[in-house]
Amino acid sequence: MGGLTYFDFLAKFGVGGAHPGGIGLTKNMLLNENITEQSFVLDAGCGTGQSTAYLYQQYKANVWGLEINPIMIEKAKDRFKNLKMPIQLTQGSVESMPFEDNTFDFVLSESVLAFVNKPNAIQEFYRVLKPGGRIIANEMTINQPLNDLEASEIKQFYAIDSLLLENDWKEMFEAAGFQNVQITGQIYDLKHSAPAQEFNFSRNFEPELFGILNQHGNMLVKYHDVLSYRIISCSKN
Numbered sequence: 001m002g003g004l005t006y007f008d009f010l011a012k013f014g015v016g017g018a019h020p021g022g023i024g025l026t027k028n029m030l031l032n033e034n035i036t037e038q039s040f041v042l043d044a045g046c047g048t049g050q051s052t053a054y055l056y057q058q059y060k061a062n063v064w065g066l067e068i069n070p071i072m073i074e075k076a077k078d079r080f081k082n083l084k085m086p087i088q089l090t091q092g093s094v095e096s097m098p099f100e101d102n103t104f105d106f107v108l109s110e111s112v113l114a115f116v117n118k119p120n121a122i123q124e125f126y127r128v129l130k131p132g133g134r135i136i137a138n139e140m141t142i143n144q145p146l147n148d149l150e151a152s153e154i155k156q157f158y159a160i161d162s163l164l165l166e167n168d169w170k171e172m173f174e175a176a177g178f179q180n181v182q183i184t185g186q187i188y189d190l191k192h193s194a195p196a197q198e199f200n201f202s203r204n205f206e207p208e209l210f211g212i213l214n215q216h217g218n219m220l221v222k223y224h225d226v227l228s229y230r231i232i233s234c235s236k237n
């Protein structure tokens with residue numbers, strides 16, 4: 001694979017809505033949130049910015065995108081410019097966010113936490129949220145414990161350090177101080193969740209990235225009964 005990763009594939013193919021359920025699920029997840037024009041909102045790990053743009057379009061809130069990958073940043077920047085949206089885009093890591101304490105009313109994080117140092121990032125979410133602020137995350141979750149061989153195959157492909165069960169997520173958010181941690185989502189089968197429908201291809205990309213796309217598909221089929229996702233929502237008191 002020549003050192004190329006799943007994230008290289010996502011960035012060079014410019015996959016928009018790179019999370020289970022796509023933008024449709026994003027819209028549903030936000031339905032009961034009290035976001036207004038006055039709200040300060042962060043899309044953490046925003047990728048090419050599809051959900052970020054929706055947050056602005058829907059609420060006209062003060063919207064920030066945070067993203068670590070320079071290719072993703074460029075594609076998100078182009079999107080916001082084309083749509084004439086005054087969204088602030090910052091390059092940085094969710095593990096150490098370049099924001100002051102108590103900055104945001106709402107944080108959205110779609111398929112980002114699973115790939116980073118989870119306790120660090122969750123602690124950072126807590127720090128940058130205002131008291132009373134809310135977070136919603138859509139994250140990879142296993143339905144049952146896996147054997148070592150299965151776990152290491154998945155962890156190696158996605159370059160992740162751990163695979164969490166629903167209750168592990170709950171405990172991790174509670175350990176960071178979050179209140180009223182709710183986990184929703186039936187036991188969705190990733191293989192059948194809405195596919196990403198948007199691509200913004202880079203002019204040049206390595207042919208090997210098709211191999212990664214293929215491997216990703218195989219992984220979803222092979223582990224369709226165990227590899228899933230949940231929506232985690234909670235508040236900072």
Ligand SMILES: C[S@@+](CC[C@H](N)C(=O)[O-])C[C@H]1O[C@@H](n2cnc3c(N)ncnc32)[C@H](O)[C@@H]1O
Nearest residue numbers: 017018019045046047067068069093094110111
């Ligand atoms: C699966 S994609 C999801 C992107 C976007 N949230 C979406 O739903 O389309 C994960 C994103 O997290 C970004 N990412 C990975 N590690 C990160 C970190 N430490 N800090 C910020 N973003 C990160 C990746 O570059 C990628 O754009």
